[in-house]
Amino acid sequence: MDVELDPGDCLLLVGPSGSGKSTFGLALAGLIPREIPGVVAGSLTVDDRETAAFEPAELAAAVGLVFQDPAVQLVMDRVEDDVAFGLENRGWPRRRMQARVPEVLAAVGLAGFERRHARELSGGEQQRLALAGVLAAEPGILVLDEPTANLDPAGATAFLERLADIRARRAATIVLVEHRVEAAWPLADLVLALGPDGTPIAAGTPDAVLREAGPRMAAAGIWLPEAAGPPAVVAGPSAPEPIGRQILEARDLRFGYDRLAPVLRDVDFVAAEGERIALVGPNGGGKSTLGRLLVGLLRPQRGIVRLDGQDPARLPPASLARLGGYVFQRPEEQFLAQRVIDEVTLGLRSDELDEAARLMDRLGLPLGTFEERSPYRLSGGEQRRLSLACALVRRPSVLILDEPTFGQDRRGYEALLAILRDMVAEGACLIAATHDPRFVRDVAGRIVTLDDGWLVGDEPAPGARAPEMPA
Numbered sequence: 203m204d205v206e207l208d209p210g211d212c213l214l215l216v217g218p219s220g221s222g223k224s225t226f227g228l229a230l231a232g233l234i235p236r237e238i239p240g241v242v243a244g245s246l247t248v249d250d251r252e253t254a255a256f257e258p259a260e261l262a263a264a265v266g267l268v269f270q271d272p273a274v275q276l277v278m279d280r281v282e283d284d285v286a287f288g289l290e291n292r293g294w295p296r297r298r299m300q301a302r303v304p305e306v307l308a309a310v311g312l313a314g315f316e317r318r319h320a321r322e323l324s325g326g327e328q329q330r331l332a333l334a335g336v337l338a339a340e341p342g343i344l345v346l347d348e349p350t351a352n353l354d355p356a357g358a359t360a361f362l363e364r365l366a367d368i369r370a371r372r373a374a375t376i377v378l379v380e381h382r383v384e385a386a387w388p389l390a391d392l393v394l395a396l397g398p399d400g401t402p403i404a405a406g407t408p409d410a411v412l413r414e415a416g417p418r419m420a421a422a423g424i425w426l427p428e429a430a431g432p433p434a435v436v437a438g439p440s441a442p443e444p445i446g447r448q449i450l451e452a453r454d455l456r457f458g459y460d461r462l463a464p465v466l467r468d469v470d471f472v473a474a475e476g477e478r479i480a481l482v483g484p485n486g487g488g489k490s491t492l493g494r495l496l497v498g499l500l501r502p503q504r505g506i507v508r509l510d511g512q513d514p515a516r517l518p519p520a521s522l523a524r525l526g527g528y529v530f531q532r533p534e535e536q537f538l539a540q541r542v543i544d545e546v547t548l549g550l551r552s553d554e555l556d557e558a559a560r561l562m563d564r565l566g567l568p569l570g571t572f573e574e575r576s577p578y579r580l581s582g583g584e585q586r587r588l589s590l591a592c593a594l595v596r597r598p599s600v601l602i603l604d605e606p607t608f609g610q611d612r613r614g615y616e617a618l619l620a621i622l623r624d625m626v627a628e629g630a631c632l633i634a635a636t637h638d639p640r641f642v643r644d645v646a647g648r649i650v651t652l653d654d655g656w657l658v659g660d661e662p663a664p665g666a667r668a669p670e671m672p673a
């Protein structure tokens with residue numbers, strides 16, 4: 203199938219998890235096959251020239267790529283240097299660079315972050331920085347791989363408005379990979395839909411693609427705009443599980459990575475078995491930090507954390523994994539093994555191996571296909587599901603999931619919801635830090651909001667009845 207973009211067009215690239223969307227972006231930026239070996243057939247041209255005929259620096263100047271995992275593209279220690287790095291490579295004079303860096307940081311909501319360490323930013327802050335680095339030089343082609351997955355709702359809206367403006371001015375040609383098609387669909391001049399094996403299902407204008415291939419896309423698990431897609435799954439705020447005994451307690455928590463800069467301030471929070479809690483709030487609000495404290499990866503400066511009455515920081519790892527399961531915002535940070543099979547069975551009892559295989563099947567990572575693969579060489583969405591499987595397989599009493607749904611197609615999303623529903627029905631307490639409004643709507647019975655380290659909201663989800671206490 204051929205796809206051709208005129209200057210200033212926006213191509214929306216959709217497809218199930220693992221279908222090759224990111225691979226397409228990497229090829230367009232010339233990283234495949236130069237940096238990442240691979241076999242390429244067919245023709246890929248920029249300005250009527252084969253990408254292979256470009257000097258790497260020349261192509262890098264023409265194509266600004268934002269990776270799916272923003273952390274992998276941060277090269278410099280300090281935020282301002284990271285943005286300047288790309289401009290320097292493009293030969294910008296120092297004066298112009300010095301003016302441009304703060305301007306573009308402010309545009310992505312990182313004013314004042316100039317001297318911060320890039321590695322010590324929250325997930326969403328890192329995504330904002332990666333976007334700033336690419337927007338700074340105003341390249342002619344923008345390749346954006348799930349650019350809003352880690353942004354808070356206000357940040358996502360602001361970024362999509364910026365894209366709409368770039369498109370209206372035809373200031374750059376845009377290739378956008380998105381599972382959140384609701385907001386992306388109206389931006390697209392063209393849609394390319396890949397099937398599960400990377401073969402295109404359809405390409406054309408958004409309307410024509412929906413008309414001609416909508417049902418096939420839905421069958422492949424691709425998200426469609428809500429009006430066109432199959433009815434959304436409802437996992438159930440309307441039917442709250444009865445909640446059980448208190449299983450998690452955080453009292454008067456205070457924490458800062460640096461003693462002088464508090465990140466959590468006097469947070470009080472308890473949760474019970476059977477609860478489904480969405481942890482929401484602006485980027486950098488403290489959600490991931492709270493998650494790490496709740497499973498003992500960090501220790502509070504003041505206050506206490508108790509998981510089933512015990513201090514998680516003092517529990518041996520094996521008991522902790524069954525009490526509090528934690529899924530990192532960046533899956534790569536949690537992987538320990540070199541093979542998928544070793545990762546998901548690490549520390550399991552022999553009678554739990556069948557359960558691991560079943561769970562991997564349900565999550566679309568059948569061991570028959572995936573066991574020998576490296577966790578580090580999976581697609582972003584596959585890594586997310588593997589990291590979820592690793593925590594869920596131990597059936598922990600408390601499940602703490604940090605951005606569980608990024609990279610997920612409709613099938614992966616529904617599979618995850620079904621598994622979570624089962625586990626909560628069996629008494630697990632679910633706490634998910636998330637920017638995914640669909641997940642909040644489908645899952646949450648209670649919404650807890652953190653903003654700048656303060657717990658500013660703790661309420662039943664709209665539509666959820668107050669939890670029923672057991673008789």
Ligand SMILES: Nc1ncnc2c1ncn2[C@@H]1O[C@H](COP(=O)(O)OP(=O)(O)OP(=O)(O)O)[C@@H](O)[C@H]1O
Pocket residue numbers: 321322323324325326327352354459460465483484485486487488489490491492531635
């Ligand atoms: N390793 C670290 N060292 C120093 N500061 C950090 C570190 N990780 C996060 N921070 C800072 O702590 C604050 C809270 O970050 P945290 O990751 O908890 O936010 P978050 O709510 O999870 O954000 P996001 O929605 O972007 O994932 C932010 O100001 C962030 O910059």
Ligand SMILES: [Mg+2]
Pocket residue numbers: 324325326489490491531604635
């Ligand atoms: Mg976070």
